[in-house]
Amino acid sequence: QQQVKQSPQSLIVQKGGISIINCAYENTAFDYFPWYQQFPGKGPALLIAIRPDVSEKKEGRFTISFNKSAKQFSLHIMDSQPGDSATYFCAASSTDSWGKLQFGAGTQVVVTP
Amino acid sequence: ETGVTQTPRHLVMGMTNKKSLKCEQHLGHNAMYWYKQSAKKPLELMFVYNFKEQTENNSVPSRFSPECPNSSHLFLHLHTLQPEDSALYLCASSQAGVGGTEAFFGQGTRLTVV
Numbered sequence: 588q589q590q591v592k593q594s595p596q597s598l599i600v601q602k603g604g605i606s607i608i609n610c611a612y613e614n615t616a617f618d619y620f621p622w623y624q625q626f627p628g629k630g631p632a633l634l635i636a637i638r639p640d641v642s643e644k645k646e647g648r649f650t651i652s653f654n655k656s657a658k659q660f661s662l663h664i665m666d667s668q669p670g671d672s673a674t675y676f677c678a679a680s681s682t683d684s685w686g687k688l689q690f691g692a693g694t695q696v697v698v699t700p
Numbered sequence: 701e702t703g704v705t706q707t708p709r710h711l712v713m714g715m716t717n718k719k720s721l722k723c724e725q726h727l728g729h730n731a732m733y734w735y736k737q738s739a740k741k742p743l744e745l746m747f748v749y750n751f752k753e754q755t756e757n758n759s760v761p762s763r764f765s766p767e768c769p770n771s772s773h774l775f776l777h778l779h780t781l782q783p784e785d786s787a788l789y790l791c792a793s794s795q796a797g798v799g800g801t802e803a804f805f806g807q808g809t810r811l812t813v814v
Binding site: 589591593596619621623628629630631632633636676685686687688689690691692693 | 704706731733740741742743745748750755756790792794796801802803804805806807808
């Protein structure tokens with residue numbers, strides 16, 4: 588069964604707009620929630636990550652919002668740029684899982700000029 | 701070189717062939733992973749190695765055979781594959797153990813089974 592559900596599957600946003608991607612999980616043992624960015628022909632690269640002891644984390648134009656009670660977390664890309672066009676994956680893991688990541692299905696983001 | 705390096709980048713093989721994928725990490729990490737990435741599906745964890753010991757096999761068919769000779773190298777041996785095995789195979793490494801840590805991915809091997 589898919590442990591992390593991600594939506595939407597694809598997203599088109601204008602330059603300067605806000606991109607929002609949502610993820611939901613079931614396993615309450617998860618305690619690490621990273622977002623990965625993947626460009627065509629490349630492997631995924633860590634973008635930003637959060638632990639459940641905080642509700643929000645911001646790095647530059649990228650913000651994770653985390654709702655522990657709802658078991659949901661989201662990625663906001665502010666002032667989206669054409670260079671942000673990529674596929675974004677949310678993921679989750681637990682302390683005792685030796686780094687095993689459960690991934691969402693991915694969201695393809697296209698930022699139009 | 702730094703990071704995680706995978707070879708070859710592209711591979712086309714027949715269903716009766718035997719081939720191997722190679723992964724090397726230069727990060728001093730203690731854990732390595734094989735993931736399968738198919739179109740419109742989540743990355744699927746295939747195998748986990750910690751300190752060279754396999755700790756997980758996620759119900760992967762026996763036509764995929766991993767090998768980890770040391771903590772820096774990981775192989776995926778392939779034989780008698782099926783067309784549905786065509787996918788991007790990603791290797792990753794991390795310094796795992798306590799809490800979640802960043803996984804570094806290679807660029808992947810694009811495998812096509814004909």
